[in-house]
Amino acid sequence: DTAVSQTPKYLVTQMGNDKSIKCEQNLGHDTMYWYKQDSKKFLKIMFSYNNKELIINETVPNRFSPKSPDKAHLNLHINSLELGDSAVYFCASSQGRYGEKLFFGSGTQLSVL
């Protein structure tokens, strides 16, 4: 049983397109996150939701819009994709908005051509 699952695993698209990445967790956690890992493996938080409420919103272009239909799902929609958006995007979850143990998905490799 996969605890935090992301789809798709790989996403190759052209500049200017709009794409979505989906994330689901079956751990019963109430907090979910999106992290971006660049080509140098640097990981940076983008967003966090607690019980469908946005609690962390880092300095991210407004082309990125997270959506949490329920506490088990956190999707990431990206408009007008740019070359610099190419990265690996990780979804994660934890119990409680200050839960110290994060469970990560296996990542979505986004390549913008």
Added chain:
Amino acid sequence: AQSVTQLDSQVPVFEEAPVELRCNYSSSVSVYLFWYVQYPNQGLQLLLKYLSGSTLVKGINGFEAEFNKSQTSFHLRKPSVHISDTAEYFCAVSGSWLTGGGNKLTFGTGTQLKVEL
């Protein structure tokens, strides 16, 4: 503001040798410290964490880390590594809940541990 420095981007080591991966942090508030491991093509997994109490913390797979407040360090060690320990290791710090910001982990840039025969 918080930051994490992992000085070694790569650490090669022979199997069964000991290893230390270095991590230094800076923060103006009390922090929690973590080590995560990332195996190829996988997400991160928590190895161990320091929240409070004993400064020597033990984690999974035989790893341990020592919190040193005076040196602002949280180095990761293993007395004898195995080929399967080959992975990327990330040190992270969190303390933003003190300002109501939720759990915002700040990661270091990672250390690639390569275990050779």
